[in-house]
Amino acid sequence: MITIQLNDRQLKIIEIVKEREPITSENIASSLNVTRATLRSDLAILTMTGILDARPKVGYFYSGNNEVNLIGNNIKERKVENIMSVPVLTKKDGSIYDAIVNMFLSDVGSIVIIDDDDNLCGVVSRKDLLKATMGGTDIQKMPVGMIMTRMPNIVTLDKNDTVLTAAKKIIEHEVDSLPVVEKSEDESKIKVVGRISKTTITKLFLEVVDS
Incomplete structure (x- = not known):
């Protein structure tokens, strides 16, 4: 299985969601002392790859997927x-x-x-x-x-x-x-x-x- 390399902030987001799910993007941003806009791309990647699950008016959940092959090197390295x-x-x-x-x-x-x-x-x-x-x-x-x-x-x-x-x-x-x-x-x-x-x-x- 090909996995993607997550950055430090994305790994911190996963840990926060694991501990406090369901949690809103506002609360995640507050925990990391950043704005919601700063987290927008990170949350999009984590939900798009299936690591997190987002539910309207509820928040983010951890899906339990530790390895992701949806993007992989095939996309990550594509120009x-x-x-x-x-x-x-x-x-x-x-x-x-x-x-x-x-x-x-x-x-x-x-x-x-x-x-x-x-x-x-x-x-x-x-x-x-x-x-x-x-x-x-x-x-x-x-x-x-x-x-x-x-x-x-x-x-x-x-x-x-x-x-x-x-x-x-x-x-x-x-x-x-x-x-x-x-x-x-x-x-x-x-x-x-x-x-x-x-x-x-x-x-x-x-x-x-x-x-």
């Missing part, structure tokens, strides 16, 4: 470049209307915005586009660059990052997907080469579990 999909891009000067059409035709939750040199400059989500349509904006004339989240406030991935890193970033930042980029040495040029989403990672888990 982002091996599973990334083609990014959905649009120019910053394109209209909000065109961005909406692009989003729904591509069936994605966010679109990456690039400048005239094809460098990453922003991201727009469904929420951003919905706000624009409800605000009385002329979406056929206003450029999407006016409503995008701009660099450097965009979380990205490198193609050599692990899938585990990608999953943690998606959970921690509560986003649907992340752009995979290649940066020049001085980071003046940031090219978008791929996309990792919750769906991409879920498909990988199913592939490994069903194999």
Whole structure:
């Protein structure tokens, strides 16, 4: 059986849950003197792998599994470049209307915005586009660059990052997907080469579990 390597905080969480189950995330965070947000990715991994069980309005329980082969080295060591999909891009000067059409035709939750040199400059989500349509904006004339989240406030991935890193970033930042980029040495040029989403990672888990 292939096991995953848990970090020190995850091991402490398991011990706390064993001793005090059922226990809420608030109480776990208090015991470790950290915020709930800090524990979000750790708890997600522990429940996803079956070590902990979470019940709404009750708390966390220890499942009794000491070894986990759900993730294993097959996923832990897999690189982002091996599973990334083609990014959905649009120019910053394109209209909000065109961005909406692009989003729904591509069936994605966010679109990456690039400048005239094809460098990453922003991201727009469904929420951003919905706000624009409800605000009385002329979406056929206003450029999407006016409503995008701009660099450097965009979380990205490198193609050599692990899938585990990608999953943690998606959970921690509560986003649907992340752009995979290649940066020049001085980071003046940031090219978008791929996309990792919750769906991409879920498909990988199913592939490994069903194999």
